Amino acid sequence: MAFREYNVGSICFGIALAGSMMITIFFPTGDISNIPATEISLDKQLTYGYESGFNYWDPFLNGKNKPLKVTLTKDPVTGQPMDKTVAYVFKPGVKFPNGIYKPRILGHGPKELSERLGRISAADDSKGAVFVIKHGTYKGKETPYIENVTATKGWQPEKVLATAGDANTSYAGAGKTMFIREGCWWCHTLLPEETQDWQTFGRPPMTGDFNGESPTAFGSDRKAPDLLHVGSRNSSREWMMLHFFNPRLVQPHSIMPRYNYLWGKTDAHGNPIDLAKWSKEYQEFYEGKRIYPPEVPDYRPDSEIRYLIDFVLNLK
Numbered sequence: 001m002a003f004r005e006y007n008v009g010s011i012c013f014g015i016a017l018a019g020s021m022m023i024t025i026f027f028p029t030g031d032i033s034n035i036p037a038t039e040i041s042l043d044k045q046l047t048y049g050y051e052s053g054f055n056y057w058d059p060f061l062n063g064k065n066k067p068l069k070v071t072l073t074k075d076p077v078t079g080q081p082m083d084k085t086v087a088y089v090f091k092p093g094v095k096f097p098n099g100i101y102k103p104r105i106l107g108h109g110p111k112e113l114s115e116r117l118g119r120i121s122a123a124d125d126s127k128g129a130v131f132v133i134k135h136g137t138y139k140g141k142e143t144p145y146i147e148n149v150t151a152t153k154g155w156q157p158e159k160v161l162a163t164a165g166d167a168n169t170s171y172a173g174a175g176k177t178m179f180i181r182e183g184c185w186w187c188h189t190l191l192p193e194e195t196q197d198w199q200t201f202g203r204p205p206m207t208g209d210f211n212g213e214s215p216t217a218f219g220s221d222r223k224a225p226d227l228l229h230v231g232s233r234n235s236s237r238e239w240m241m242l243h244f245f246n247p248r249l250v251q252p253h254s255i256m257p258r259y260n261y262l263w264g265k266t267d268a269h270g271n272p273i274d275l276a277k278w279s280k281e282y283q284e285f286y287e288g289k290r291i292y293p294p295e296v297p298d299y300r301p302d303s304e305i306r307y308l309i310d311f312v313l314n315l316k
């Protein structure tokens with residue numbers, strides 16, 4: 001019988017479809033509060049802020065309205081030296097991450113500790129706030145939580161930024177917006193898999209690493225190295241500068257596009273950046289007419305490339 005195969009095929013397909021519908025309908029849905037936020041997810045939420053997609057407060061994805069991540073070695077109130085502390089600064093008006101507005105999504109444990117010890121409910125986004133990540137004990141288990149140090153210690157956003165200084169301030173939050181806007185995820189993933197990936201790209205993430213992160217930027221499919229832990233294997237700002245200005249400066253056969261326009265119109269010393277001239281000189285270098293490629297300009301501290309590099313180096 002010529003059509004028997006179709007019969008068998010459609011019955012198998014029916015069973016598969018019905019089976020998957022059964023799973024969808026009858027299995028209990030995952031309750032996010034049963035998956036406690038890990039320290040990684042708390043760090044991500046506080047680094048990236050509320051959201052890094054299209055929204056009405058940053059419609060052109062310029063990286064506005066983002067928190068700043070600072071490293072302090074002095075207490076911003078007393079000025080006394082203290083152990084290296086990472087703090088997340090939200091200037092007045094910058095939206096807090098999901099976990100602060102809806103602590104339920106932090107999961108049991110981080111939620112209770114962040115509310116009771118960390119006083120996150122006292123934070124007010126119109127006044128700004130500073131947060132740090134702490135560890136406490138919840139039901140006998142070590143649990144990370146968020147502390148609102150503006151409420152507990154009186155750390156004010158402007159004071160904390162001034163104490164840290166620009167050199168110890170990371171714009172990784174705004175950098176994630178650049179990562180999304182520039183379509184880096186078209187080639188790169190932020191998701192090492194549970195395969196041999198482990199050996200090349202490092203530890204795959206766990207479910208709790210994503211609480212409150214929006215969007216996750218896993219990537220579409222992989223045409224280039226995974227970047228989830230890239231800052232641990234390459235922490236050179238200079239390498240990143242060369243590579244983003246023109247990837248061929250460091251990887252002769254790279255297919256990665258140039259991102260030289262993220263430098264903006266002027267360099268760190270106020271000199272105009274002439275991309276056409278640069279490309280002409282690079283072409284001469286490529287053709288063997290000059291020995292060295294042209295110099296890559298230093299970027300301004302408020303340039304988009306600084307945001308992007310801060311983001312990439314923060315991927316540890």
Ligand code: HEC
Binds near residue numbers: 182223224227234255
């Ligand atoms: C057309 C695909 C493509 C796009 C788009 C792309 N990259 Fe790449 N990228 C690559 C390839 C291929 C490599 C490996 C060769 C190299 O180093 O240039 C790479 C390498 C890198 C590396 C070094 C990785 C390592 O393991 O050391 C970083 C960092 C990086 N890219 C960041 C970015 C960022 C940030 C963006 C967006 C602004 C981006 N890339 C966009 C293809 C791409």
